[in-house]
Amino acid sequence: MDKRNIVIGLLATIAVLLLIVGAAVMDTSTSIVRLESRIDHLDEEVDETATNVKKLLSRASSAGMEKMAPSKAKAEVAVSEYDFGKITKGGGKVSTTFALTNTGKDALTVGDIVTSCGCTSATIDKTSVPAGERATVTVTFDPNFHEEPQGRFSRSVFIPTNDPNNQEIELKISVEIIG
Numbered sequence: 001m002d003k004r005n006i007v008i009g010l011l012a013t014i015a016v017l018l019l020i021v022g023a024a025v026m027d028t029s030t031s032i033v034r035l036e037s038r039i040d041h042l043d044e045e046v047d048e049t050a051t052n053v054k055k056l057l058s059r060a061s062s063a064g065m066e067k068m069a070p071s072k073a074k075a076e077v078a079v080s081e082y083d084f085g086k087i088t089k090g091g092g093k094v095s096t097t098f099a100l101t102n103t104g105k106d107a108l109t110v111g112d113i114v115t116s117c118g119c120t121s122a123t124i125d126k127t128s129v130p131a132g133e134r135a136t137v138t139v140t141f142d143p144n145f146h147e148e149p150q151g152r153f154s155r156s157v158f159i160p161t162n163d164p165n166n167q168e169i170e171l172k173i174s175v176e177i178i179g
Helices: 002-068
Strands: 081-088 094-102 120-124 134-141 151-160 168-178
Touching: 081 094, 094 168, 120 151, 134 151, 134 168
Parallel strands: 081 168
Antiparallel strands: 094 134, 120 134, 151 168
């Protein structure tokens, strides 16, 4: 009978220890999830800071260009916002296009395009748009670029130009990530 009580006592002790270790593992797992969330948030802030630095550098280089010769280019965008609606992370990248028209008398020069976050990219089919012509800006959003939050948010695309009245065009996209 004493051996049996000792075995039962040992098994009870092992069970208690397993419960304690299990609780510690769960607590550690929760802490790791919180830490990953903070890292993702900091990653977005780094992207936004990099965007602002690129914008400042772009403005500095285009400021010298404006002093050389005043431009009569005129940049116009009929639609500057697009809503992708609801998308899933598993659906992959989504894209849309915007038309940038030069209604001025001189060629419109487009500088380096910058986005507000690495999850958004933008390209233009030509960086010099003759008077009366149009360029197409393609904007792509990648919901898997980093850990995007579920819910609704927007991102911006900044396009520097030599239009003295519209030196930076801002295009916006909106999206709601579900499931």
